[in-house]
Amino acid sequence: MxxxxxxxxxxxSDILRRLGEELNPSVEHGIVELAKNAYDADATEFTVTxxxxxxxxxxxxxxxxxxxxxxxxxxxxxxxxxxSRKGATKRTAGGRIPAGYKGLGRLAALRLxxxxxxxxxxxxxxxLEYRVDIDWAAFDNVALVEDVDxxxxxxxRRAKTVSGTEIVIDGLRSAVSKAEVRRLARALILxxxxxxxxxxxxKPVLVAPEFEDIARLVETRxxxxxxxxxxxxxxAKGRASASVLDWKGKQLFSATHRDIAxxxxxxxxxxxxxxxxxxxxxxxxxxFLGRTSKLRDVRAWLDAVGGVHLYQNDLxxxxxxxxxxxxxxxxxxxxxxxxxxxxxxxxxxKLLVLDEDFHLVQKTDRSGFIETAGFKELKExxxxxxxxxxxxxxxxxxxxxxKQRKQAPTRVLKAKEDIERAIKTVPKPAQRQLRLAIQAxxxxxxxxxxxxxxxxxxxxxxxTAGITAATFAHESSGNPIKVIHQSINAIKRRAQTQLEQNxxxxxxxxxxxxxxxxxxxxxxxSATLSLIDHDxxxxxxxxxxxxxxxxxxxxxxxxxxxxxxxxxxxxxxxPYLRGSEAAIExxxxxxxxxxxxxxxxxxxxxxxxxxxxxxxxxxxTLSVSDNGPGIAGVSKRDIWLPGITTKPNGTGxxxxxxxxxxxxxxxxxxAIEKGTLGGAKIIVKLPILNS
Amino acid sequence: xxxxxxxxRVSVIDDDPPARDSYELTLEDLGLQAVPENGPLGDxxxxxxxxxxxxxxxxxxxxxxxKAYSMFNGAELVAKLYQLNFPAVLCTNWNNASVDEMRPxxxxxxxxxDPKTLDPHSLRYGLESCIMEFKGDFRAVRRPWRTLVRVEDxxxxxxxxPFIYVAVPAWSAEIVRxxxxxxxxxxxxxxxxGFRLHAKxxxxxxxxEELFFEDWE
Numbered sequence: 001m002x003x004x005x006x007x008x009x010x011x012x013s014d015i016l017r018r019l020g021e022e023l024n025p026s027v028e029h030g031i032v033e034l035a036k037n038a039y040d041a042d043a044t045e046f047t048v049t050x051x052x053x054x055x056x057x058x059x060x061x062x063x064x065x066x067x068x069x070x071x072x073x074x075x076x077x078x079x080x081x082x083x084s085r086k087g088a089t090k091r092t093a094g095g096r097i098p099a100g101y102k103g104l105g106r107l108a109a110l111r112l113x114x115x116x117x118x119x120x121x122x123x124x125x126x127x128l129e130y131r132v133d134i135d136w137a138a139f140d141n142v143a144l145v146e147d148v149d150x151x152x153x154x155x156x157r158r159a160k161t162v163s164g165t166e167i168v169i170d171g172l173r174s175a176v177s178k179a180e181v182r183r184l185a186r187a188l189i190l191x192x193x194x195x196x197x198x199x200x201x202x203k204p205v206l207v208a209p210e211f212e213d214i215a216r217l218v219e220t221r222x223x224x225x226x227x228x229x230x231x232x233x234x235x236a237k238g239r240a241s242a243s244v245l246d247w248k249g250k251q252l253f254s255a256t257h258r259d260i261a262x263x264x265x266x267x268x269x270x271x272x273x274x275x276x277x278x279x280x281x282x283x284x285x286x287x288f289l290g291r292t293s294k295l296r297d298v299r300a301w302l303d304a305v306g307g308v309h310l311y312q313n314d315l316x317x318x319x320x321x322x323x324x325x326x327x328x329x330x331x332x333x334x335x336x337x338x339x340x341x342x343x344x345x346x347x348x349x350k351l352l353v354l355d356e357d358f359h360l361v362q363k364t365d366r367s368g369f370i371e372t373a374g375f376k377e378l379k380e381x382x383x384x385x386x387x388x389x390x391x392x393x394x395x396x397x398x399x400x401x402x403k404q405r406k407q408a409p410t411r412v413l414k415a416k417e418d419i420e421r422a423i424k425t426v427p428k429p430a431q432r433q434l435r436l437a438i439q440a441x442x443x444x445x446x447x448x449x450x451x452x453x454x455x456x457x458x459x460x461x462x463x464t465a466g467i468t469a470a471t472f473a474h475e476s477s478g479n480p481i482k483v484i485h486q487s488i489n490a491i492k493r494r495a496q497t498q499l500e501q502n503x504x505x506x507x508x509x510x511x512x513x514x515x516x517x518x519x520x521x522x523x524x525x526s527a528t529l530s531l532i533d534h535d536x537x538x539x540x541x542x543x544x545x546x547x548x549x550x551x552x553x554x555x556x557x558x559x560x561x562x563x564x565x566x567x568x569x570x571x572x573x574x575p576y577l578r579g580s581e582a583a584i585e586x587x588x589x590x591x592x593x594x595x596x597x598x599x600x601x602x603x604x605x606x607x608x609x610x611x612x613x614x615x616x617x618x619x620x621t622l623s624v625s626d627n628g629p630g631i632a633g634v635s636k637r638d639i640w641l642p643g644i645t646t647k648p649n650g651t652g653x654x655x656x657x658x659x660x661x662x663x664x665x666x667x668x669x670x671a672i673e674k675g676t677l678g679g680a681k682i683i684v685k686l687p688i689l690n691s
Numbered sequence: 692x693x694x695x696x697x698x699x700r701v702s703v704i705d706d707d708p709p710a711r712d713s714y715e716l717t718l719e720d721l722g723l724q725a726v727p728e729n730g731p732l733g734d735x736x737x738x739x740x741x742x743x744x745x746x747x748x749x750x751x752x753x754x755x756x757x758k759a760y761s762m763f764n765g766a767e768l769v770a771k772l773y774q775l776n777f778p779a780v781l782c783t784n785w786n787n788a789s790v791d792e793m794r795p796x797x798x799x800x801x802x803x804x805d806p807k808t809l810d811p812h813s814l815r816y817g818l819e820s821c822i823m824e825f826k827g828d829f830r831a832v833r834r835p836w837r838t839l840v841r842v843e844d845x846x847x848x849x850x851x852x853p854f855i856y857v858a859v860p861a862w863s864a865e866i867v868r869x870x871x872x873x874x875x876x877x878x879x880x881x882x883x884x885g886f887r888l889h890a891k892x893x894x895x896x897x898x899x900e901e902l903f904f905e906d907w908e
Binding site for chain 1: 707709710712713714716717720784786787788806807809810811844846853868871879880
């Protein structure tokens, strides 16, 4: 029996590249990790200097005034990669909760260059400093990481030096672009909450003009210009509370846990305590009138440092709040319901999470927190707070609109009083003339108001009819028709089996008639639902001929049911319009409806309906003609007016809708009282895209 | 016996009593016994328990929430039953809006039948499709393939869940509307017109209502 051999996991020197530059490739992430090390060392300052980094081979120097390291700290801490956070929750001598990171970000930073060195002076060792030089090339020639010795040199401290650590990364492997410098500057400024009311105890600085620009923006306190400041708190028991202040600091709304957690029926949030502040701006010239800040400056500031930032124990966690990373779906929710909601362009926020036990755990590649239940709860709390604020703002907006509507008559009266006062200032003979002129104007205006009110009422009535039809379309197409289909098909199947030849002679005709009629009935609901389809209201490139064919197909059972023979005489070209399918359908449907009404009124025989198109000079001319009675009993000019109809129960809105829709599409309408078919011909001229 | 699986009783789930009765005619002609669910159906788990205890398969309408019959729609129920290897056919009228509702569950709806075309033959075919899929055998219209999906448009939502318009070049030039909830949350944030991603899609689908998307990457 041979003695048992012992093996160990060992790491190939390649692992340094994998865990360094490959896992965490950005300059920003690496340097921020060094800043966090400085924070853990109780530094108050952390300064990064970039020398000749715009090209390969440059140098990065990162220094802090923290407590520095002993040789043991270097050997057992700084040089140990991937050490876990366990046991690191004890506060530092300065009372900070250490970030206690795994050292992989530091490795990424050190490997930005071909060489790195650290010089550190511990607070308790006044005469000494330690130095470690790393030449990464040395690792290329060995198999295992531990094959390269890193010497911790002890040297005499230079005169007048304070404690702290200086890291020099030399011979940068690649150039650092201006955009990267700007991202780094932003990340360092935002690392330790710069928006708080108390002075920061940790100030990272990048010696670069980009940093100064952003620092200047951050120092200016634009937060006071926010139109709405949401301040929300989540306590240790998971209970939320919130309030919203206006830009003068007046409280507008306040909420209890139940108001905020409405979608979760008041259940507590299971995550660490949070303070959430969110500032929303109304970026219009009007709102900035009378304020000291300029709209332009606030926009620039929001552009530079906007976003909802997340701080865990005072240090910012990336990528929350980074440009383009809308982690609270603020823009998505605004898209769903735009009124009174902020977007990421006009808001800024921060969540301060006190998480001493590190319930929220960051991913190794520093791309945010692992999506644990705790993190999801935190996110839901923030989103619920924003939802609550949106609900409150919407409610205020509704009340404002209602008030304006009620106040309108009072305002008119006041305006009239103003006019009367003005009239009294002119000579008496002119006063009488002015009063008569204004009286005549009022009469005309009142008539117009009455007409408009009637029109609005008619639109409302028709909308209600449409909504009701759409609501019950499911029922009509769903259940009764389904039952008739199933039953008649069963009758057909069973009768065919049981009666054999007799089925064809006795039952085939009535059964087929029922099946055909049910199909026609089904069209009513499918056509109604088809008209309100969301897709059709999108403004897109619309294929006119396709829409014409679809409308004719939809109407086919109705047209057949009324003995109408439709004909499509479409141009060889394929005209495309900029608009919505709903708009084109609206034009066609109303024109086809008009023709059918005309046939019915007159009792026309051999009913013919022609839809034709012609393409010429960047326009398509669409015409709908019939062989009905033509335009009679009303002038050609008036047929477009609302409420003008020759049918007892007509709405008189069809052609008005056609005219308005065509105008919206940049086109023109015309009519011929008696066209070539003998009946009315409505002509619509529309600009096309493919001229 | 349908495709070697013993099916004798079929649960009929529809909020309209005459509709339930009418389905019975088709089931009888296929030699099956209808077990009507008169409702209310209770919560999803209760409903699934009841259906599985009384029947061997289900025939279900989608619009179950019009009356106080159910708290969920048929697409979700059929998908849940399918995931438990319980054959279920969704029989419903559909328009674009109901296709949107069904889309998140479409992968687990092996058979969608228009009531107009429901007869013993199409019902048997639908049940067979389920049983085949439980064995990993997909009909051509349902077989998923890894393919490219391109985001074409992301208009602002008028109401409710926003829609993402995508093209599946390997399927057709037709643009397909998908509720944004079809995409995993992590991917949703990255979506923008022109964005390309991969998913498993049943490229043999004959209409957009049959398409399902899974395993986004």
